[in-house]
């Protein structure tokens with residue numbers, strides 16, 4: 001399997017440190033709000049990478065953190081008159097509701113910064129002892145000039161970075177690229193005791209510490225959105241490698257942006273749609289399907305129209321699944337000769353799916369293969385087919401869609417909703433005296449094996 005590694009700017013063969021095992025860290029959300037469609041992209045994409053690795057037989061330890069102390073959280077908590085902890089608790093809870101509905105598997109560990117303060121302090125002490133950190137008025141800074149390979153991820157020399165970056169003037173720092181490991185407490189902020197006085201951790205240190213604590217000094221994959229490459233991931237490398245003297249992460253993966261009118265969707269620009277809001281209009285499986293329909297590194301323009309397209313694509317796949325499930329209940333018999341002849345098509349689709357995913361998790365191509373398979377099923381499985389053949393088609397369809405965790409509802413669950421929707425449409429048509437449409441809908445339901453009975457309490461249905 002090949003993955004595009006930001007560190008080398010190349011697609012590289014993926015070889016984990018320990019055979020059969022993958023240690024993976026994904027930068028998680030800052031929990032002060034519902035997360036938006038842009039934030040959803042890394043969560044969905046790297047969840048899919050994890051699922052694919054598991055499908056290929058790897059045992060994956062997956063860590064995704066919650067940033068539960070930071071300026072934005074503190075400000076919002078102060079506005080709402082609650083503690084930073086209460087605010088973070090609330091949005092962690094809300095995160096899980098949306099993430100579950102997006103089909104994102106829970107991480108092996110979801111650590112929180114505030115539960116790791118002791119380790120953070122120890123880590124900073126190590127950096128200080130090794131001469132990589134200096135203290136000014138209760139703040140502790142990382143000395144970037146001391147870390148010789150600073151800039152290796154963003155491929156810029158420290159001089160270029162200094163020249164190019166607009167960094168706020170901070171009298172306390174020795175060099176403009178230095179960053180805070182520990183921040184002295186200010187009025188109205190939460191704080192913890194430390195050797196440097198009361199304070200709280202800077203942002204970058206948390207990921208170095210939690211990755212080290214839960215996965216060890218060297219991990220296989222570290223991932224996040226493209227905006228995290230610099231300075232966040234650059235700083236994580238500096239902190240971790242300065243302390244351990246070992247490679248921090250062997251593969252660095254970054255997803256491209258979800259844009260609105262070609263501009264990055266972001267909270268600060270206000271051009272964002274929360275997943276929660278979208279869930280009022282669309283099943284969130286549609287959002288997952290939409291994300292996976294593009295290659296994760298390509299920029300994607302988000303719009304309602306795109307979601308509607310994704311919705312109808314997903315519906316087509318559900319129709320295939322529904323048809324197969326209906327037929328499986330009614331068919332019998334072993335493979336027929338003509339079915340034996342086309343059986344190798346199934347292994348071909350499976351092979352193509354794996355090739356696509358092996359090519360830097362090309363979910364867009366993988367979904368095209370699923371559509372090809374659906375087309376094959378639609379034209380080759382019918383009331384005339386054998387049970388054995390239909391079952392083989394069905395098993396492959398479920399296997400491949402299962403890797404991406406799409407089309408994951410059974411016909412029965414899906415059907416009840418669909419039936420009710422059609423009944424409502426028919427009732428509306430009757431009210432509007434559109435009897436032709438009403439009859440058409442009744443016939444469509446009958447074809448699905450559903451009989452309607454109009455009663456005084458409304459329309460009831462039963463299976464034939």
Ligand SMILES: Nc1ncnc2c1ncn2[C@@H]1O[C@H](COP(=O)(O)OP(=O)(O)OP(=O)(O)O)[C@@H](O)[C@H]1O
Pocket residue numbers: 027028029030031037038039040041042224225226227228255256257258259264265266267268
């Ligand atoms: N428009 C976007 N497209 C793709 N990924 C994004 C986008 N915006 C943020 N991300 C990613 O979402 C993840 C969660 O980050 P976090 O909660 O810190 O959001 P954020 O960067 O504060 O969001 P914002 O940019 O809206 O302020 C990070 O991996 C980040 O790179």
Ligand SMILES: [Zn+2]
Pocket residue numbers: 026027028207232
């Ligand atoms: Zn991080």
